[in-house]
Amino acid sequence: MPLPIAHSLISAAVFVTYKRGLSIRDDLKGLALFAFAGLFPDIDFITVPFTGFGGHRGVTHSFAFAFVAAAILYMVVSYIRRKKESRLWLFLFIAMAVHPLCDFFTYDYLVERGGVMLFYPFSQSYFESPVSIFMGIELRYLETILSLHTLQAVIREALLSGLVLVAAIYLKTGSLRRVFDARRSDIEES
Numbered sequence: 001m002p003l004p005i006a007h008s009l010i011s012a013a014v015f016v017t018y019k020r021g022l023s024i025r026d027d028l029k030g031l032a033l034f035a036f037a038g039l040f041p042d043i044d045f046i047t048v049p050f051t052g053f054g055g056h057r058g059v060t061h062s063f064a065f066a067f068v069a070a071a072i073l074y075m076v077v078s079y080i081r082r083k084k085e086s087r088l089w090l091f092l093f094i095a096m097a098v099h100p101l102c103d104f105f106t107y108d109y110l111v112e113r114g115g116v117m118l119f120y121p122f123s124q125s126y127f128e129s130p131v132s133i134f135m136g137i138e139l140r141y142l143e144t145i146l147s148l149h150t151l152q153a154v155i156r157e158a159l160l161s162g163l164v165l166v167a168a169i170y171l172k173t174g175s176l177r178r179v180f181d182a183r184r185s186d187i188e189e190s
């Protein structure tokens with residue numbers, strides 16, 4: 001699986017395409033919300049050992065789960081903000097659905113059943129791309145976690161997903177510096 005680095009940075013890229021008048025300084029809550037959405041499918045990493053239900057990259061790594069979980073998250077956020085904006089639901093769904101897609105494009109060391117259960121409940125098969133974008137890490141053994149391979153996987157993941165984020169900011173705003181330096185009030189005035 002990609003590490004939280006890729007999931008967070010790519011979710012941030014989804015947030016960038018969603019947000020109008022983006023200002024990193026003023027939008028930290030929004031970024032955190034999208035990072036949460038993008039990481040949420042890995043909740044099974046925590047719940048499976050306790051509940052015994054399902055397996056990692058199972059139900060929570062399906063488009064159907066992203067659909068339902070994004071709807072619930074959207075309702076909670078709309079209630080707190082006292083404001084409804086259906087675009088937000090769509091982009092939260094994208095942030096959650098991109099997670100299993102990234103896992104799909106990651107080499108899975110769990111070769112006996114690699115991949116993700118993308119199409120649950122229509123299919124309980126695990127799908128994995130024959131071509132990997134992310135390297136994947138063997139997480140079951142300490143010696144494979146603490147290895148040069150892991151370091152390479154982390155660097156590759158950070159570079160690729162960082163590039164996606166930078167490209168999203170640049171395509172959306174035409175300027176990187178302005179997004180990081182400016183406050184929203186400055187952006188709206190100009």
Ligand SMILES: [Zn+2]
Nearest residue numbers: 001041042103
């Ligand atoms: Zn995952």
